[in-house]
Amino acid sequence: MYKKIGIVGDKDSILPFMALGLEVVAVTNEMEARIGIDRLAKEAYPVIFVTEPVAQMVPETIKRYDNVAIPGIILIPSNQGTLGIGKERIRENVEKAVGQNIL
Amino acid sequence: MKEGKIIKVSGPLVVANGMEDANIQDVCHVGTDRLIGEIIEMRGDEASIQVYEETSGIGPGDPVISSGEPLSVELGPGLIASMFDGIQRPLDTFMKLANSDFLVKGVETVALERETEWTFKPTVAVGDQVVAGDIIGEVPETKVISHKIMVPYGVKGTVKSIEEGTFKVEDTVYVLETEDGDKAFNMIQKWPVRRGRPIAEKLNPKEPMMTGQRVVDTFFPVVKGGAAAVPGPFGAGKTVVQHQIAKWGDAEIVIYVGCGERGNEMTDVLNEFPELIDPKTGESIMERTVLIANTSNMPVAAREASIYTGITIAEYFRDMGYSVAIMADSTSRWAEALREMSGRLEEMPGDEGYPAYLGSRIAEYYERAGKAISLGQQGREGSVTAIGAVSPPGGDISEPVTQSTLRIVKVFWGLDATLAQQRHFPSINWLNSYSLYLTEVGDYLNEAVDPSWAAMVQEAMTILQEEANLDEIVRLVGIDSLSEKDRLTLEVAKSIREDYLQQNAFDDVDTFTSREKQFLMLRLILAFRSISLRALDLGAYLDEVLEGTIELRDRIARSKYIPEAEISKIEQIQKDLQVKVEEIIEKGGLQHD
Numbered sequence: 001m002y003k004k005i006g007i008v009g010d011k012d013s014i015l016p017f018m019a020l021g022l023e024v025v026a027v028t029n030e031m032e033a034r035i036g037i038d039r040l041a042k043e044a045y046p047v048i049f050v051t052e053p054v055a056q057m058v059p060e061t062i063k064r065y066d067n068v069a070i071p072g073i074i075l076i077p078s079n080q081g082t083l084g085i086g087k088e089r090i091r092e093n094v095e096k097a098v099g100q101n102i103l
Numbered sequence: 104m105k106e107g108k109i110i111k112v113s114g115p116l117v118v119a120n121g122m123e124d125a126n127i128q129d130v131c132h133v134g135t136d137r138l139i140g141e142i143i144e145m146r147g148d149e150a151s152i153q154v155y156e157e158t159s160g161i162g163p164g165d166p167v168i169s170s171g172e173p174l175s176v177e178l179g180p181g182l183i184a185s186m187f188d189g190i191q192r193p194l195d196t197f198m199k200l201a202n203s204d205f206l207v208k209g210v211e212t213v214a215l216e217r218e219t220e221w222t223f224k225p226t227v228a229v230g231d232q233v234v235a236g237d238i239i240g241e242v243p244e245t246k247v248i249s250h251k252i253m254v255p256y257g258v259k260g261t262v263k264s265i266e267e268g269t270f271k272v273e274d275t276v277y278v279l280e281t282e283d284g285d286k287a288f289n290m291i292q293k294w295p296v297r298r299g300r301p302i303a304e305k306l307n308p309k310e311p312m313m314t315g316q317r318v319v320d321t322f323f324p325v326v327k328g329g330a331a332a333v334p335g336p337f338g339a340g341k342t343v344v345q346h347q348i349a350k351w352g353d354a355e356i357v358i359y360v361g362c363g364e365r366g367n368e369m370t371d372v373l374n375e376f377p378e379l380i381d382p383k384t385g386e387s388i389m390e391r392t393v394l395i396a397n398t399s400n401m402p403v404a405a406r407e408a409s410i411y412t413g414i415t416i417a418e419y420f421r422d423m424g425y426s427v428a429i430m431a432d433s434t435s436r437w438a439e440a441l442r443e444m445s446g447r448l449e450e451m452p453g454d455e456g457y458p459a460y461l462g463s464r465i466a467e468y469y470e471r472a473g474k475a476i477s478l479g480q481q482g483r484e485g486s487v488t489a490i491g492a493v494s495p496p497g498g499d500i501s502e503p504v505t506q507s508t509l510r511i512v513k514v515f516w517g518l519d520a521t522l523a524q525q526r527h528f529p530s531i532n533w534l535n536s537y538s539l540y541l542t543e544v545g546d547y548l549n550e551a552v553d554p555s556w557a558a559m560v561q562e563a564m565t566i567l568q569e570e571a572n573l574d575e576i577v578r579l580v581g582i583d584s585l586s587e588k589d590r591l592t593l594e595v596a597k598s599i600r601e602d603y604l605q606q607n608a609f610d611d612v613d614t615f616t617s618r619e620k621q622f623l624m625l626r627l628i629l630a631f632r633s634i635s636l637r638a639l640d641l642g643a644y645l646d647e648v649l650e651g652t653i654e655l656r657d658r659i660a661r662s663k664y665i666p667e668a669e670i671s672k673i674e675q676i677q678k679d680l681q682v683k684v685e686e687i688i689e690k691g692g693l694q695h696d
Contacts, residue, residue, distance in 0.1 A: 064644070
């Protein structure tokens with residue numbers, strides 16, 4: 001069974017992913033970001049990439065999917081460079097999973 | 104009749120010989136004090152007698168005289184608002200005669216006050232044919248109860264004379280011309296307590312008895328003519344539940360049997376009942392109540408009789424066409440009285456020392472409840488609803504009295520010590536209580552209140568059951584693991600528990616809830632659920648919904664304190680809720696569907 005990958009972020013950062021066949025959702029403000037992520041989650045996209053600046057706008061929405069298997073929300077840097085929060089999240093999750101920081 | 108001689112005394116049990124003329128269940132006068140007793144076993148000429156009074160000071164050789172009659176109660180005007188002991192001796196007369204606050208032995212009284220004058224109004228004319236059970240006249244006994252004078256069982260004939268006027272209970276009020284000549288009758292009937300009064304036909308009860316208690320009326324209703332048991336450990340609130348039903352139940356007559364419980368509880372009844380106003384009649388509820396008291400320090404054998412005395416009086420009013428409720432608090436003390444007598448009779452004990460016939464005795468009592476058509480040419484429909492408290496030691500309902508009771512009754516209100524500790528009153532456990540009348544009552548209320556009643560009750564019950572399941576998950580892995588819908592279910596279940604099921608018996612408004620108010624309250628809580636579910640579907644977050652409705656949820660919680668006259672306010676809350684949640688959805692930037 002094939003499932004698609006979704007990506008949410010500002011237009012400049014995510015447009016290249018269209019070439020790879022990802023579902024691209026360009027957002028400019030908090031409300032759009034929330035609706036976009038919730039829509040992709042509802043349509044059962046197993047993986048949703050979200051750019052870091054957008055994720056910072058909607059922490060509540062990101063948190064909602066923390067405890068569910070699908071979708072997995074993965075933060076990626078935007079074209080402005082990384083903020084480090086994506087990597088921080090991965091580090092935290094790994095620590096929770098294996099019990100210590102192995103990265 | 105031949106006089107017997109006592110050969111053995113063992114507490115309330117007296118054995119006498121020389122009693123070959125007597126029959127089982129005859130009332131005897133024991134000793135020189137003429138204590139009242141009843142024969143419960145015969146072996147040859149030896150009779151075992153349970154004595155309804157204290158037996159100190161009597162010994163072998165004392166005389167025993169059988170009256171040749173079974174233990175009977177007097178039925179007639181003067182029953183209502185009286186307080187009797189277990190063998191129908193009026194306690195206020197008793198106090199005057201004995202000049203003591205406690206039962207003094209050997210005092211003989213009559214059950215019904217002989218000197219009171221009653222206004223009698225005939226309802227038949229001279230020359231009318233009457234049969235047993237026919238009403239021949241009425242006496243306005245209290246402002247709300249018209250006492251109907253009926254032709255006694257086994258009599259039929261033509262009315263020869265009947266008069267209107269004021270009479271004492273023993274005065275002749277009518278004369279019947281029967282097959283064996285003319286017979287004069289007064290207003291008193293006698294009936295042996297251990298025999299059910301005959302009826303023409305037993306009916307299937309369907310109409311619920313509204314008690315004004317939300318958990319009872321909504322989830323575990325009892326019908327008029329049904330039987331219910333209230334088992335619960337000490338301090339769980341059995342007595343308060345019984346009192347509440349006695350106060351607010353919509354039965355026309357209430358018989359309250361205080362059987363082996365604390366004397367102060369009867370005092371509470373005596374203090375509170377006269378002050379309470381029946382919402383239906385506007386009169387004091389004492390005007391429809393008969394009290395029978397055999398408190399824990401009164402003779403144990405009379406406890407055994409008190410239950411039968413109570414139900415016989417109940418049946419008498421049922422025959423008049425009234426709906427009667429009889430509360431017995433508590434049947435465990437009564438079973439213990441049976442056990443004590445059984446032990447002294449040296450019978451083979453059954454479970455936990457109770458006699459082997461415990462189950463059949465309990466069944467005998469509860470089976471006298473029911474809805475019936477009385478004897479007579481125009482049968483009247485009346486009902487007796489029996490509600491018995493059971494006090495299982497340690498709250499363990501697997502003991503014999505509770506189990507024998509549950510085999511017969513169709514409603515089980517299980518009181519829970521944990522709930523009582525959490526101050527959740529009435530502490531009726533919604534998970535293990537049941538009512539087998541739910542379908543009948545659901546159909547009835549669907550017509551009487553609203554067509555959605557039964558479905559709503561079902562939905563609310565399902566939510567409470569889901570909560571129990573979810574609670575286990577929460578305990579294992581924490582609340583974060585639940586989906587938003589499950590968390591909403593928990594929130595709604597909490598609302599049903601705290602805002603609906605909990606009811607304060609000592610609050611003036613909350614103590615009674617009419618069925619219309621119950622409907623509106625339950626609908627409001629369920630509306631909160633459906634409105635919130637829709638908001639979640641449209642993309643609102645649960646936290647936002649909960650935060651936005653704090654003030655409204657508080658109003659839902661306080662809706663139980665809205666007086667009956669202003670119940671339209673509850674509908675207003677529902678409208679406000681709808682508007683508020685629409686606002687929340689819009690704030691989430693989402694479109695209406």
